[in-house]
Amino acid sequence: MEALRNIWYVAAWPSEIGTTPLRRTLLEEQIVFFRQTDGTPVALGNICPHRFAPLHRGKIVEDTIECPYHGLRFNGQGHCVFNPDLNGAVPATARVRSYPLVERGGLCWIWMGDPTLADEGLIVDFPFFQSGSGYRPVTGYLHVRANYRYMIDNLVDVSHVLIVHHDMLACPGLATGKQTIERDGNGIWVKRFAEQTTPPKIFDMMWRRSRGDYDAPMDHWAESKWNPPSLISQNTGVQLSGLPRDGGLETKNFHLVTPESETSSHYFWAICRNFETDNDALDVDVRAGTEYAFVEQDEKLLEALQENMNGREFWSMKPALLVGDVGAVQVRRETDRLLAAEQAAHAPVPVNPSSSAVA
Amino acid sequence: MEALRNIWYVAAWPSEIGTTPLRRTLLEEQIVFFRQTDGTPVALGNICPHRFAPLHRGKIVEDTIECPYHGLRFNGQGHCVFNPDLNGAVPATARVRSYPLVERGGLCWIWMGDPTLADEGLIVDFPFFQSGSGYRPVTGYLHVRANYRYMIDNLVDVSHVLIVHHDMLACPGLATGKQTIERDGNGIWVKRFAEQTTPPKIFDMMWRRSRGDYDAPMDHWAESKWNPPSLISQNTGVQLSGLPRDGGLETKNFHLVTPESETSSHYFWAICRNFETDNDALDVDVRAGTEYAFVEQDEKLLEALQENMNGREFWSMKPALLVGDVGAVQVRRETDRLLAAEQAAHAPVPVNPSSSAVA
Amino acid sequence: MEALRNIWYVAAWPSEIGTTPLRRTLLEEQIVFFRQTDGTPVALGNICPHRFAPLHRGKIVEDTIECPYHGLRFNGQGHCVFNPDLNGAVPATARVRSYPLVERGGLCWIWMGDPTLADEGLIVDFPFFQSGSGYRPVTGYLHVRANYRYMIDNLVDVSHVLIVHHDMLACPGLATGKQTIERDGNGIWVKRFAEQTTPPKIFDMMWRRSRGDYDAPMDHWAESKWNPPSLISQNTGVQLSGLPRDGGLETKNFHLVTPESETSSHYFWAICRNFETDNDALDVDVRAGTEYAFVEQDEKLLEALQENMNGREFWSMKPALLVGDVGAVQVRRETDRLLAAEQAAHAPVPVNPSSSAVA
Known part of the structure; x- marks a missing residue:
């Protein structure tokens, strides 16, 4: 859809992101949000790269999200770190997209474009808030x-x-x-x-x-x-x-x-x-x-x-x-x-x- | 859609058209109907030429229909005759389409094609009615x-x-x-x-x-x-x-x-x-x-x-x-x-x- | 849709096909099923070749299905055998598609492709059933x-x-x-x-x-x-x-x-x-x-x-x-x-x- 991508958008209120996966579609992309135990909020593409199940139906296990279909687990960077089946091997292609996500000024901001351009200094402040x-x-x-x-x-x-x-x-x-x-x-x-x-x-x-x-x-x-x-x-x-x-x-x-x-x-x-x-x-x-x-x-x-x-x-x-x-x-x-x-x-x-x- | 346009269609029963706007889609065109104080029924395109709001959600004010978004008022000919904002200026482009509409033989007939061809003599009569x-x-x-x-x-x-x-x-x-x-x-x-x-x-x-x-x-x-x-x-x-x-x-x-x-x-x-x-x-x-x-x-x-x-x-x-x-x-x-x-x-x-x- | 056609599919359980028409869409084709008095199950295209009404809304009359619109009746081969109107004439074009349908091994199997290739010997058996x-x-x-x-x-x-x-x-x-x-x-x-x-x-x-x-x-x-x-x-x-x-x-x-x-x-x-x-x-x-x-x-x-x-x-x-x-x-x-x-x-x-x- 026609919308700016290399810019910060509000993705969620901080209270919406916890240890239950939050599913939200932004700019027509399906994203799943969760919060790591150190408090860092995470935004990942909501589709498993193995059989394309939606990750938000899975659960959060030790700072990873577990796919509800075959149990692959992805960390906050989108890397698959666990496969429960057979020899447990994980191919390098088992990765989901990870989006820059920043909690600032009482809001969670996401960058939908090129991650290398994501400069937190560009986030708009609302002093009265x-x-x-x-x-x-x-x-x-x-x-x-x-x-x-x-x-x-x-x-x-x-x-x-x-x-x-x-x-x-x-x-x-x-x-x-x-x-x-x-x-x-x-x-x-x-x-x-x-x-x-x-x-x-x-x-x-x-x-x-x-x-x-x-x-x-x-x-x-x-x-x-x-x-x-x-x-x-x-x-x-x-x-x-x-x-x-x-x-x-x-x-x-x-x-x-x-x-x-x-x-x-x-x-x-x-x-x-x-x-x-x-x-x-x-x-x-x-x-x-x-x-x-x-x-x-x-x-x-x-x-x-x-x-x-x-x-x-x-x-x-x-x-x-x-x-x-x-x-x-x-x-x-x-x-x-x-x-x-x-x-x-x-x-x-x-x-x-x-x-x-x-x- | 494929339908004759230069011909009269029934648009409504006369009792359906009063001082509450009636919305009806005919031949895929959205039309709003209302009745002027002299009894004349009116059919206008149901889309404001300013910000494209549907006029039928507005109200009838002194023989005009008022847009529900910014209060522009259109008369029975589709001309904007009032703008409540700032200097009240109305550009000539602020017009909606007006359809020939005739009440005859107990029915309201509309002409969906070229208005210059709309001859009331072509309306079909039903003597038994x-x-x-x-x-x-x-x-x-x-x-x-x-x-x-x-x-x-x-x-x-x-x-x-x-x-x-x-x-x-x-x-x-x-x-x-x-x-x-x-x-x-x-x-x-x-x-x-x-x-x-x-x-x-x-x-x-x-x-x-x-x-x-x-x-x-x-x-x-x-x-x-x-x-x-x-x-x-x-x-x-x-x-x-x-x-x-x-x-x-x-x-x-x-x-x-x-x-x-x-x-x-x-x-x-x-x-x-x-x-x-x-x-x-x-x-x-x-x-x-x-x-x-x-x-x-x-x-x-x-x-x-x-x-x-x-x-x-x-x-x-x-x-x-x-x-x-x-x-x-x-x-x-x-x-x-x-x-x-x-x-x-x-x-x-x-x-x-x-x-x-x-x- | 992308699916094999010259092969047997299960169409229904035998108990689903009786003297009340059963409508089912298979491989995007609308089909009507009924059973003749000799027990033979029949599968026909579910669209009358006269005015395109869906046959499943009609009734079964003497091993035929009667169209719910004008009463044309079609036999198990899809031929129109009766027209109740005027001289009762039936044109040769009044035919619906008939699908090979076989009851075998406790299942009703249908052939969606070229009927001349429909070999019952190709039906899969399930001995444990x-x-x-x-x-x-x-x-x-x-x-x-x-x-x-x-x-x-x-x-x-x-x-x-x-x-x-x-x-x-x-x-x-x-x-x-x-x-x-x-x-x-x-x-x-x-x-x-x-x-x-x-x-x-x-x-x-x-x-x-x-x-x-x-x-x-x-x-x-x-x-x-x-x-x-x-x-x-x-x-x-x-x-x-x-x-x-x-x-x-x-x-x-x-x-x-x-x-x-x-x-x-x-x-x-x-x-x-x-x-x-x-x-x-x-x-x-x-x-x-x-x-x-x-x-x-x-x-x-x-x-x-x-x-x-x-x-x-x-x-x-x-x-x-x-x-x-x-x-x-x-x-x-x-x-x-x-x-x-x-x-x-x-x-x-x-x-x-x-x-x-x-x-």
Whole structure:
């Protein structure tokens, strides 16, 4: 499928990878994850090179994964280290692909391309997600039946909020507020700002809960930053008009998308708030609200849109372009540029779906 | 898909089109229907030209349909007339396809081809379906998992009744009765007539209910007329042998089929009787009996047949031809001729499935 | 699909074929089976040559099968012998394909290729399955969602037993025992033998039930013989070490596989034991145990493996080869050789899936 390969993607939350094999398909490749006794997480191709059984159905034995068909065992580097049958001989071809996998910043990152290019320094940081940032995170995972690029379109696009999230997140003032697009390293900021407005219902509720009634107009901001391949960080907040933004209510969020197939994606999200940071009970509401907004409002639409596209390429459809699309269009153009550059620069990497046999 | 385009099809019953969007796929094109406040029904391509969301998930606002993603509103001609975001500018490319749609004779008719050729005078009339005809109608809609041509084969074919509808509609006398094929304008009549026979069980029951016992043999007729593209009208009735047909029990019916896809169809039917025309309760039985005969008897067979064909063309299968097939074969040949003529005469119309973006 | 055609396959158990039509797809061809009043079983193409309805939905009338659509009746040779409509004329093209079908040795065998080559002398015999053999059979049928060649790989492969059937059938001594491969006519034996070992749990249980406690080590053997196209016979047994095998506990089994499609198979099995041959109740346990081992253990793995292969050819995947694979690899190579020979030697037979119309 069309997706960058020589770049870090989120593969899993660290808590998902343990001593029970985790099966996940990323960029159409079937991968099995497990954790070694020293804590190192491992990602291997999920297909035994002997008779092609899926390794995730086997079990973890002494830092190896045992094939469920004939009991061959593979270590974290993908080498077969044990064969229980007859003389126990293991041919050199009995190897599965091993993927660079790094646990960093509270996420497990995987490199799907040429392993020799996997530089951990390229992993994107989210400072607000780290302890001591003053922001309390709520996190989640969703499996989404939509291509990752429609998800990115949606996540950098503030203009859909007025309609799709009309009940809790919409702010008519923001729809007609000020839009700014900014480059930031290899990222793109899409910012909207409204002065003297009525805040979205969710922020009105939160302000009244944590700070009490108010009778002045507010400022409201919603800012999304895209980093390649498909990583979004966000600031959304409100403050009484005229006061500095720092004292306002704000969430800093990330929405990290990893392609599964042409029509489905993995979605890792965190909503981090600077208010009621000691309130455990509020976490439950934040999770419920986030899942409601995404699953009930965005995803149903993205799935229907995906079905409408029926495999056709976005630009071939000659989309009508609006002023509110400038950010999303820049992200699409930059993604197209990176994809073309990767295809031009690198010899093909063996990325045959679900094949892991090393000749 | 292979179907005539420059011709009127039934799109919906008038009662189906109101101020809640109706989504329906016709000839593999996704269409959304709604009714304007002046009563005019509207048919638009069901895909927003901005980000390709399906419009039917939106709502009707002041004679426009609002896209569920970004709130663009389209009028009955398919023009975008409102954008709620930022400066509200609307590019000229923000248009969806609008289909000619006419409410006439108790049906909503749509023109799937070149709109400049859409002549309302070409719509087929069914006089027996109009008030004052002396016939009381019962109507219904069925979604059928079979190609429209197998349905037409079935509907002009009396010979299957003996086997498929062996319980209520079969008449052994008719199976060996007289068959007549007649051209009628662009239509084809397939008629069967049996003298001095035992009527089908359903007519026997109806006669006894409405006229009492009888001990003489009867005449029975079953006549189907095809009009292109896939419209069937029917006369079926019984009368005591030797008496004029006019005084008999008769139903005049239509079976109007509109292709949905290669393997599915929309089916609009009416059974109109000249007996017990004031009996509301009988309508329930007529509907139940019609649905039983079609859903339980015909459709299960047509679906299985469709599966057997597995996409192969009918004539390529070298069907064995029987005398009882003459009518159905003439209808197939005439349909083939009209399809070839349309392909030869007209430049291609933009009929890309579910695409409605106008450049 | 890729499968031998000029060879006998098992089509059904004799008890499956009676006067209710049996529908079964073999090598991607839809076939209907029924039994004539003289006891002869019949196999016909399951598609009427008139309007292509599936014949299995019809009924058996006087040694013919009646089409459920228009009532044409076909005899055991596939000739149409009756048309109930109009003048009753039947064109010579109204014929369906008839397949050679032979009931022999307690099985119904079908020939899918050129009928002129169908020599009953080529049918494989299983003497242990015949009455008087001293072995009591338990039989069954399973529909399997895996290609027949993965099933054969599995059935001639003793090395998977240690892992997949770890609970009841595994024997660590056998895993490291002696392996022998032998040619036997057009068949291939794959044998394993372990001396002085602990028997599999199932044999331990059976020995204690039927012969009482024992405190000496045992010998254990497991031998599978493949015959083309996909027929496996097996000997598995135990005996006290040093005593002749004849006095031991043994089952002689067959596992007869017939391709349905690229991804599914029919599986006819028999487990025949030389102990407790008068114990009816034990049959229930044998059936349950066999279905557990195959459905819960083997099939789930084969289905997952099939999905992993995703249509790719086995050798193109460059499988790592182990010493324990020698038998399965010889069977694969011999099957490849027979397939190539058949393709080279014979003109193509009309085997269009589900087509049975004879021009």
